Amino acid sequence: MLITHDTRCALEAVVDLVNTAPEDETTPDGLPDVAALADFVRRHEISDVGVLSEFDLSAVRKIRGRFAGIFAAPDVRTAAGMINELVAAAGTTPRLTDHDGYDWHVHYFAPGASIADHLAADCGMALAFFVVGGERERLRRCEAPDCRRAFVDLSRNRSRRYCDSRTCGNRLHVAAYRARRKEATG
Ligand SMILES: [Zn+2]
Numbered sequence: 001m002l003i004t005h006d007t008r009c010a011l012e013a014v015v016d017l018v019n020t021a022p023e024d025e026t027t028p029d030g031l032p033d034v035a036a037l038a039d040f041v042r043r044h045e046i047s048d049v050g051v052l053s054e055f056d057l058s059a060v061r062k063i064r065g066r067f068a069g070i071f072a073a074p075d076v077r078t079a080a081g082m083i084n085e086l087v088a089a090a091g092t093t094p095r096l097t098d099h100d101g102y103d104w105h106v107h108y109f110a111p112g113a114s115i116a117d118h119l120a121a122d123c124g125m126a127l128a129f130f131v132v133g134g135e136r137e138r139l140r141r142c143e144a145p146d147c148r149r150a151f152v153d154l155s156r157n158r159s160r161r162y163c164d165s166r167t168c169g170n171r172l173h174v175a176a177y178r179a180r181r182k183e184a185t186g
């Protein structure tokens with residue numbers, strides 16, 4: 001499957017968004033205020049976003065929950081249904097663009113769409129094409145027991161198990177190594 005620059009950016013934005021959600025009542029929200037949302041928009045170079053408000057913040061938090069649900073869906077059919085609902089509610093106006101020096105690609109959000117609808121339309125469509133390409137299993141949750149962060153496995157053989165091999169993967173390798181040594185010596 002060809003993963004275009006825009007699809008990759010959209011997927012990175014979804015993963016980042018899902019991972020801002022607090023794990024429980026004791027952990028802080030990664031999107032605490034409008035400034036944090038503005039920072040998210042800048043970081044992911046999301047185009048055509050107007051002035052952000054409290055309304056935008058609560059709307060983005062709502063769709064964040066829906067994206068998290070798609071990552072957690074038990075099967076493709078459930079995920080497909082959720083993606084359909086998400087994209088339908090956002091409304092779409094597909095159009096070709098070559099903004100900011102990128103090659104021609106299609107944007108889906110309607111002109112003047114809110115940031116929440118923008119993300120739902122374009123990130124929703126990126127996920128839709130992942131399902132079409134038979135790639136849904138690349139949408140993963142980290143297997144480290146105390147992590148569970150969302151990530152997209154873009155490795156050639158879909159073998160990635162941890163959100164970040166330098167932290168989660170490595171941490172587990174060290175733990176397994178220590179356990180083996182303990183067995184050998186004890
Ligand atoms: Zn674009």
Ligand SMILES: [Zn+2]
Binds near residue numbers: 144148164
């Ligand atoms: Zn992890």
